Amino acid sequence: MPKPAKMLEQRIDHFFSMPAERADRWRDVVAAARAWSVGRADQNAAEAAFAELGPIEGFHAFPGSALMARLSDRLRGGDAVGFTDLVRRVSAAIVTRDFKYDPAEWRTTEEVVDTPADVLPPTLRHGDAKRPYFEMLIVAPGATTQAADQIAQLRNLRRPEDAFIYEIVPVDSFEDAICAAIINPDIAAVTIFEGFNYASRHSAPVLRSVLSGLGLDGARAEDADLALLLANSLKRLRPDLDIYLLSDRQVENLAGDARSASIRRVLYAIEEPLELHLSVLEGIQDRFETPFFDNLKRYARRPISTFHALPLARGKSVFKSDWIRDMGEFYGINLFLAESSATTGGLDSLLEPTGNIKRAQEMAARAFGADHAFFVTNGTSTSNKMVHQAIVAPGDIVILDRNCHKSHHYGLVLAGGQPLYVDAFPMTEYSMYGAVPLRSIKKALLDLKAEGRLDRVKMVDLTNCTFDGHIYNTRRVMEECLAIKPDLVFLWDEAWFGFARFSPVLRPRTAMGAAAAIETWIHGLAAVEAYEKQQQELGSDPTVDELLTTRLLPDPRKVRIRVYQTNSTHKSMSALRQGSMVLVKDVDFYTVESQFHEAIFTHASTSPNQQLIGSLDVARRQMELEGYGLVLNAIEISLAIRRAVNSHPIISKYFHMLGADGMIPAQYRESGFVDFLAPDTTWASQVRSMHDDEFCLDPTRMTLVCGTAGFDGTEFKALLANVYDIQLNKTSRNSVLLQSNINNTRSDVAQLVRVLLEISNGIETRLARGGDGERNALAARVKSLMTDVPDLPNFSHFHEAFRQDAGRATPEGDMRTAFYGAYDATGCEYIPLHGDECNRRLREGPEMVSANFVIPYPPGFPIMVPGQVITEETIEFMRKLDVKEIHGYEKARGLKLLKPEVISTKLRH
Known part of the structure; x- marks a missing residue:
């Protein structure tokens, strides 16, 4: 089915959100197909949704050309029921990732047939353990038209003893290879045949602007060896990829070329393809190996008698106990079998490792x-x-x-x-x-x-x-x-x-x-x-x-x-x-x-x-084999959270996520970058910002302002944890920090949005019932959190007693001497933070010099260090702090200071 050029242009460039968007678009096709099959929509709606899939499906091994052709046939033939059944199966396989392990997902018909194992895609005979699955990108002239032969040839090389299983993604241009590597995180290896084109058959203006910024545009490619340029470009984008080059030239010269450093192996193109197959599996094995963990598992399987000082090892003291057996049941036997205080018998020493x-x-x-x-x-x-x-x-x-x-x-x-x-x-x-x-x-x-x-x-x-x-x-x-x-x-x-x-x-x-x-x-x-x-x-x-x-x-x-x-x-x-x-x-x-x-x-x-x-x-x-995709997902999760919070008509009245413009002053954003989700912002804009700006914002770290809802950071953190089972750990006076990571899923996003909506609705209800009094109380609370904020204290200076070898124009100091000077309790004094004595010392002296580190949480950095002169700015900040945890400060005793006479003695010497 022909796809609208405009649609291709729009979708091909959104590569940083492709994994999530791809699944969403397949679900959209399922919804349109169901509506068509029950008469709630016509065939045109299903065709439009199918067209939305665009060319990115060519950058994935599944569903592959055979299944896509079958879907097109059923769609063109008006087979609403057949199209719906097949598209539902394909969509489910993509979301659940069952296609990586279940050969039935690759069949072009729903009928159960006895297909020979050697011609099926990732085949696992009944009873086999699931072998890790990955995809290999093949870049070759005519690859997209000759894909069936290439795929069949490599499938025929599979053996039951192979530790891994892979499928092929064929492309025939430099730009498509780059696109595939960016869009498809399952790609773990790349095989390059010489003779391919540079330009993609698809429109990709944003991709081309990014390539141009990296110096990988077509004009330069004409003057370089395209295969080597592609290999180095792919390695630059994704260092995790194993890259193989097949050439019919003098491969000895290619292997010795300095530009081939990013290629794992150069092969003569007409040699036995089994060599390529084995090389690819060996490359994955090289990253899959975990020397210490593998050895620890072997160690845990051995019958070992321990006569060293770790009774917990082997777990006998736990599992034979009448009183702590539950610990063993909770953690499991392997935790104890893999424990030892020995560094021999196959183990190694972390202090002086040799194995x-x-x-x-x-x-x-x-x-x-x-x-x-x-x-x-x-x-x-x-x-x-x-x-x-x-x-x-x-x-x-x-x-x-x-x-x-x-x-x-x-x-x-x-x-x-x-x-x-x-x-x-x-x-x-x-x-x-x-x-x-x-x-x-x-x-x-x-x-x-x-x-x-x-x-x-x-x-x-x-x-x-x-x-x-x-x-x-x-x-x-x-x-x-x-x-x-x-x-x-x-x-x-x-x-x-x-x-x-x-x-x-x-x-x-x-x-x-x-x-x-x-x-x-x-x-x-x-x-x-x-x-x-x-x-x-x-x-x-x-x-x-x-x-x-x-x-x-x-x-x-x-x-x-x-x-x-x-x-x-x-x-x-x-x-x-x-x-x-x-x-x-x-x-x-x-x-x-x-x-x-x-x-x-x-x-x-x-x-x-x-x-x-x-x-x-x-x-x-894990990071070498799937880190690219996991990080891609973490970024997409964070963008979904930002979008959901800042665009929701009720949540955004009380909460909002700070963008780059709210976190970084304009003078440090030379590119003019505003925010990830600002109008007209593209990922090309983000690439320019990352390249040019003095400071950028990590997209996975999200500052959620809660002061506008009347919550201070510590209070809101406790509410989320104690009532809603949502955990986070960093707060400020009027915000909390959310972090997306490789552990998060879209279900986490949905739960967070649901909770924020529930809290926002609660505020709405309270305001509606409480009238002007409630609104005035909230306004006062918001003003205290968002407007009446304490100035942040900069580092003042070290006392001259701890700067005797320092320069006149630079503020360094001897913090070590001050720190250990406080070990003499008789040389220290305590002054209450809120007392008159503190105010008098600030006005009249002698200067107050900190004897230790004082670190409030939040903000979590030392506002006083040993030897630092304490100023009115710092005292005012501490007095306005509304936090329960201040390391180095005893509220009952006050500020710990070095006595003036101790400092005078230090100055004289």
């Missing part, structure tokens, strides 16, 4: 684009402290966001590094901070350089993305900082952002993604030329203002790429709580490797949890 843990960490490094990966079982708090201890020596200066996680501050206390705090832009209306402007970081470096103290700066330490979803332009930050100091080390705390590696849109903004891009740039031919040109434009003595306003390029001949990323795997992937990783891309790692291992020995438990290590191994496997 399966070492191999698992190497595979994690590959998956996340790092040179090295280290598993951590104490959470990312420990990961951050490890990096600080390994990199920072006493007296080194570290530039860091004052609002970063407390583990960074404590890491500096332990390492003896001196923090130079830089402040993020404030979002006073919502009682939260954003991210640190690059100008502030550059200013700190230039000030240190002007004082001749740049050599003392060791590291820049930032959170990406922030808790509330602010994403740095990581490449720009690192390049401009390296232009000032080419050997800087970077620590990016990506606790919430580990999943971003598996999104082609978000990946460039990750630490590892940006480090790889800089590495490619500095080795390119144009890098030195671009740097020299900028130096000529700046002249021999540029002003500080010129340096601050120029997009600086580093000298590629001097740059040392030294990047560390900490990753709370448990926060965004399928790892158990406290499962974390440290990812390393450091050309000088060999100089710090021994001290990094010392940091591991210092902070890691000598009795790490085996299940945690196993879950890190499995999380890596």
Whole structure:
């Protein structure tokens, strides 16, 4: 059936929402078919709905050309009942994914026939276990017209002993290959035959604008080897893909071509296709392998007698007990069989891995684009402290966001590094901070350089993305900082952002993604030329203002790429709580490797949890094999929530989701990007924003404003949890943070919308019954939450007693000495927050100096650190805080301060 050109143009471009939209469109076809079959609608409605499926069905193996042809035949033939029955079966198979395991779903008739197993699609004989299913993209000239022969040939190569099963998606152009890889998350491998076309047969203007932005437009392709260009483009979009190239040229030369680095194997096109089949299965097996988890399962099956200090191992103390047997029943036998405190007998040591843990960490490094990966079982708090201890020596200066996680501050206390705090832009209306402007970081470096103290700066330490979803332009930050100091080390705390590696849109903004891009740039031919040109434009003595306003390029001949990323795997992937990783891309790692291992020995438990290590191994496997699709779904879930809340006529009266324009000031959104769902916004707009803007917003993190409904964040969080069984963990004075992740489904969206509607209707009812009094009370509550908000306090300064080796123009300080000075209880005093003495000290002195960290939740960052002078701004903020949890502050005793005489003694010495 011909499809309207306009419909193709509209639908082919919506590739980021295709998985969900595809299922919805099949359901629309089912609804139209049912209406036709019972006489409530005519055939035209069914034809229109079927046409809406568009060309994207060609980018999926199921239902395939045979079933689509049968559906078209029944539709054209006016067989309403037959069309309805078949389309219902196909739609259900797509939604339930039964087509991956049930060969009956692929039949073109509803009749049960005894089809030979070797000619069926993903065939599982009766009693077989379900083998993992994936799809392989074949790019070849005439692929779409010769697909049946290619598919049959590869199906005939299947064997019962194959661990996996796959189906073929055939395309015959560069653009269709890119489209298929983006739209279809089931594609795990790509086979490229030479001789295909560049342009798609379909209209795809948005896709072409994205390709152009990536430098992959048709004009460039004419001058390049198209097969190699496609291989590299696909790998750039989806590093998880295994790519194979079949050529009838001299394959030895192709295999040795530097441009073929992204290709797993080059094969001679006329050789036995079994070699390709086996290579594809081997590639999947290479990612499917989980060295530690596989070994742990084997260990659990062995009859082992334990004479070590872990009675829980093997579970005898549990299952033979009359009193704790229920714990065994709850957790299951495998938890105990897989426990041991030994590192021999096939197991490995996390502290000094030499076997399966070492191999698992190497595979994690590959998956996340790092040179090295280290598993951590104490959470990312420990990961951050490890990096600080390994990199920072006493007296080194570290530039860091004052609002970063407390583990960074404590890491500096332990390492003896001196923090130079830089402040993020404030979002006073919502009682939260954003991210640190690059100008502030550059200013700190230039000030240190002007004082001749740049050599003392060791590291820049930032959170990406922030808790509330602010994403740095990581490449720009690192390049401009390296232009000032080419050997800087970077620590990016990506606790919430580990999943971003598996999104082609978000990946460039990750630490590892940006480090790889800089590495490619500095080795390119144009890098030195671009740097020299900028130096000529700046002249021999540029002003500080010129340096601050120029997009600086580093000298590629001097740059040392030294990047560390900490990753709370448990926060965004399928790892158990406290499962974390440290990812390393450091050309000088060999100089710090021994001290990094010392940091591991210092902070890691000598009795790490085996299940945690196993879950890190499995999380890596999942993300390599299906992470692209899972992240795609998480983004789509978040967009569905944003759309449902902000467009609902009742919910939107009391609640709303903040867009990028509400979370990021306009001066940091150079592309003009407003929001994901703003009118005329496309995913091409989002790609431009991700490429150009100083800050972007992680689409999976949604700030829901609840103050406009009269709820403070803590109160609303408790209401959702206690009454509606909806859990979240981050709040502000007048908002809560919702996170979509790889665990969420559209059912979760429906439940959230239902609950928000119920709460909104309750407000409506209360206002209607309560009259002016109720309306005035709500208005007053909203004003107190949304208007009468406390100013956010910036970091004040360290007392001079803790700045004796600091520069005059820079605010770093010796926090370690202040921290340990408070260990002497006689040198500390307490002053009530709300008392007259506090007010007097603010007016008359002596200055009040914090003896410890004070961290209110929310906002969750330290508003006081050891050695910091406490100002009226900070006191006023604390007095206005309406939170129950403030770490480091004892309400009954007051603020813990270092006594003035102790500080005077410190100054004299």
